[in-house]
Amino acid sequence: MYLVTIGLEVHAQVNTVTKMFCACRTSFGEDPNTHTCPVCLGLPGALPVLNRIAIEKTLLTGLALGCRSPEFSRWDRKNYFYPDMPKNYQTTQMDFPLCLDGGVPLFDDCYPTDARKNIRTPNKIVRLNRIHLEEDVAKSTHLANSTLIDFNRAGTPLMEIVTEPDLESAEEAFAYLRSLQMVLHDCNTSDADLEKGNLRCDVNISLREKQSDPLGAKVELKNLNSFSAIRRAIHFEIARQTEELDLGIAQIQSTRRWNDDLGETQLMRTKEDAHDYRYFPCPDLLPIATAPLLDTVRPRVPEPRLSRIARYETDFGLTPYDAAVLTADGNLARYFEAASDPSIPAKKTANFIINNLLGILNEASITITDCPVPPEKLRDLLTLVESGTLAQNQAKEVFAVLFASPEKSPSAIADQLGFKPTSAGELDTLIDQVIKNNPTEVEAVKAGNEKLLNFLTGQVMKSAPTKPNPKQVTDLLRAKLL
Ligand code: ZN
Ligand code: MN
Numbered sequence: 214m215y216l217v218t219i220g221l222e223v224h225a226q227v228n229t230v231t232k233m234f235c236a237c238r239t240s241f242g243e244d245p246n247t248h249t250c251p252v253c254l255g256l257p258g259a260l261p262v263l264n265r266i267a268i269e270k271t272l273l274t275g276l277a278l279g280c281r282s283p284e285f286s287r288w289d290r291k292n293y294f295y296p297d298m299p300k301n302y303q304t305t306q307m308d309f310p311l312c313l314d315g316g317v318p319l320f321d322d323c324y325p326t327d328a329r330k331n332i333r334t335p336n337k338i339v340r341l342n343r344i345h346l347e348e349d350v351a352k353s354t355h356l357a358n359s360t361l362i363d364f365n366r367a368g369t370p371l372m373e374i375v376t377e378p379d380l381e382s383a384e385e386a387f388a389y390l391r392s393l394q395m396v397l398h399d400c401n402t403s404d405a406d407l408e409k410g411n412l413r414c415d416v417n418i419s420l421r422e423k424q425s426d427p428l429g430a431k432v433e434l435k436n437l438n439s440f441s442a443i444r445r446a447i448h449f450e451i452a453r454q455t456e457e458l459d460l461g462i463a464q465i466q467s468t469r470r471w472n473d474d475l476g477e478t479q480l481m482r483t484k485e486d487a488h489d490y491r492y493f494p495c496p497d498l499l500p501i502a503t504a505p506l507l508d509t510v511r512p513r514v515p516e517p518r519l520s521r522i523a524r525y526e527t528d529f530g531l532t533p534y535d536a537a538v539l540t541a542d543g544n545l546a547r548y549f550e551a552a553s554d555p556s557i558p559a560k561k562t563a564n565f566i567i568n569n570l571l572g573i574l575n576e577a578s579i580t581i582t583d584c585p586v587p588p589e590k591l592r593d594l595l596t597l598v599e600s601g602t603l604a605q606n607q608a609k610e611v612f613a614v615l616f617a618s619p620e621k622s623p624s625a626i627a628d629q630l631g632f633k634p635t636s637a638g639e640l641d642t643l644i645d646q647v648i649k650n651n652p653t654e655v656e657a658v659k660a661g662n663e664k665l666l667n668f669l670t671g672q673v674m675k676s677a678p679t680k681p682n683p684k685q686v687t688d689l690l691r692a693k694l695l
Contacts, residue, residue, distance in 0.1 A: 215420040215458060217451055218428055219380035221389060225372045225403040226349060226411035227267045232368035233348045234261030234304065239370075241409060245363035253348075253368035255300030261497055267370035268311065268501060269510050270402040271346045274372060275312030276514045277400050278341060282503040286311045288495040293488050296362055297350035305373075307492045310345030311503065317341065317376070318519055322537050323391035325444065328384040339389050340377040347371050372403065378417070378428065383447035387440055390414060392518075399515045399543030407439050414443055420454045420464070429454075430464040434478060437471055446471040450478050515543050529559035538567050545581045551588035557595045565595060569609055573616055585619040586612070594623035604682045607632045633679035640673075640681060644689055647672045658694050666690055 232239055235252035251259035275282060287309040290302040316338040321329055349369040354361040374393065380386050394412065397405040405412045414437045419429035434450060437443045449471075454464055466484040471477075516524075518540050525536035539549045545566070553562050570591070574584060594611055597603040603611065607627070614626045627633070635643065647669055648655050654665045670687045674680065 215422060215429075215451075215455055216424060216426075217381050218378045218419050218421070219382075219386055219447065220378040220417040221376045221380065221386060222415040222417070223374045223390070223393065224349075224413045224415075225374060225397055225405055227270050227346075227370035227372055227402060228404050228411075229264055229266050229270065229370055231264060233264050233267055233346070233370040234368055236262075237368065240365050241411075243365060245361070245365060248365045249367070254364055255298065255367075261304065263498065263501075264370060265506075267346060269506055270400070271311045271344060271370075271372050272503065272506055273400050273510045273513055274374075274397065274402045275315060275344050276507070276511060277396050277517065278312075278315040278317060278344075279517075280312035280315030280341065280344060282312055282507060283309050284503060285309060285500040286503055287500040288498040289492045290495050291347075291490045291492055293490060295350075296360065297353050297367070299351075303347060303350065304495055304498070305347035306345035309500070310343045311501075312344035313342075315341040315344075317389055317392050317396070319385060319388040319392055320518065320537065322541060323388035323395075324384050325387050325440075328387075333381065333385075337379075337385070339379045339385075342375045342377050344372055344374045347373060378419075383444045383451070386416065386447055387444050390440065390443065395518065395541065395543070399518075400513075410438065413438065416443065416447060416450075418447060418450050418454075420451070420458060430466045432464060432466070433468045435468055435470050435481065439473075442471055442473050445473075445476060446478060449476065453478065518543075521546055525559075529553075529563075531559060531563055535560070535563045535567060538571075539563060542581060548581050548584070548588045552591040552595070554592050554596065557592070557599050561598070562591075562595055565591070565608070565612075569612060573613070577616075586615050587619070590615060590619065590623060597623060597627065601682055601685055603627055603632055604684055607680070607682070631680045633681075635677050635679055635681040640677075640686070640689065643673050643676050644686070644693065647676065648690075648693065655694060658690075663695075666694075 226239075229239060231237060232253055235250050237248045237250050237253055240248045252261055272282065286306065288304055289307040291305045291307070292302045294301050319337045319339060321332060321335070324332060349366050349371045351367040352363045352365075354363070376389070380389060394405045397403040403411060407414070416434040416437060417431050418434065419431045421427070421429040432450060432454065434446050437446055450469070457464065468481045469478040470481050472479055521540045522533070522536045525531045525539060526533060531539070540546045549562065549566055552566070553559055570584070574581060591612070594603075594608055594615065598605060598608045607630070610630060611623055611626045611632065614630070615621065615623060618626070651669060651672060654668055658665045658669065666687055669690050670683055673686045673690070674683060
């Protein structure tokens with residue numbers, strides 16, 4: 214058994230309309246090389262212009278993750294020769310990144326489902342080293358004897374989010390990425406979709422025998438593009454290194470790629486052929502004074518999930534489960550809060566959203582962001598339940614109609630479905646009639662067979678001209694008979 218140390222470097226495309234250093238539109242899935250200009254093609258003499266939104270979004274992400282920023286942030290050139298970057302350097306940040314420190318909490322529900330029972334370090338927070346901003350490179354497609362290049366992606370703003378070597382298993386790496394993804398969504402700073410390539414993950418992994426040993430040789434896994442690939446690649450790599458170490462084969466610093474089809478990592482290069490990037494400050498761009506930008510961005514920082522969960526449990530009295538479900542998506546949490554009302558117990562609002570709304574959204578394959586029913590209408594509907602006008606089951610039916618016709622009001626739909634409370638006097642007459650017509654059942658109820666109350670309720674419901682609230686009917690029957 215060896216101690217496993219893992220650090221992650223995540224590249225997240227910032228979801229801006231235009232690129233980092235030019236006015237070309239960022240794009241995905243469009244005709245190759247249709248979103249380019251002299252700047253993002255790296256033509257000689259072209260000069261970069263900073264994208265303020267990309268900088269603000271990076272600082273916002275940093276604040277949401279508890280980072281601090283140096284007073285001045287600076288741009289550097291990372292020199293290398295490769296067709297995906299024809300100016301032969303990437304404009305990035307080396308010594309003065311926009312964000313430093315901070316951390317990403319690992320919530321239980323961020324772990325893979327089958328690993329939630331064996332979480333080694335509950336409530337772990339993975340420390341961040343830095344977040345810097347850089348430009349994405351062009352996309353290469355390698356054919357048998359040639360390579361195709363698409364520059365649409367070149368120059369897309371890219372946040373590089375680097376952890377300290379705090380992770381100890383594939384499952385923690387998985388949980389880290391899920392949690393990070395939630396924050397990026399909540400801040401609306403990156404679409405953070407691994408499948409679309411706007412979130413990309415490199416894994417550094419090393420093994421050693423005991424805590425007092427220095428960190429073992431670092432093996433880097435490149436180009437992991439799905440949650441399952443990340444988990445499988447780390448498992449494979451731990452097993453591979455363990456086997457070699459057991460045989461007395463020392464590991465050397467190297468870079469490997471994950472082959473998803475074969476389910477194995479393959480050697481790409483070792484330290485000997487590592488690049489020397491010869492970083493130096495970019496002469497074309499001025500350093501950024503971070504304080505005024507941070508002031509602009511600070512009001513937009515969403516409430517951290519940790520404090521939201523705590524607030525839902527203490528202020529709203531929700532269970533940890535409910536609080537976790539509602540806060541897993543910042544937009545869902547905001548929906549819940551907008552649908553809440555002091556006159557409705559929070560637990561009931563939470564239940565309706567978790568047991569009803571989420572199911573309907575799931576069936577329609579949409580997220581809460583695209584929910585056609587505004588939260589205010591759900592609040593109106595739940596108010597009708599609270600006042601006894603509608604039964605719980607009736608509210609579900611009303612909501613289904615509301616989902617298809619969100620322009621209608623819940624009470625109009627209730628009318629349309631015939632869900633009307635029968636007036637108290639009318640209901641009284643109906644109940645007396647049913648009691649008179651069913652003497653055997655009434656006697657049985659009085660003798661203690663409360664199940665028959667449901668039968669009598671059904672009789673009242675049938676005879677009513679409108680559809681009264683069945684719970685109200687049962688309560689009235691109970692009051693009269695017991
Ligand atoms: Zn351009
Ligand atoms: Mn990078």
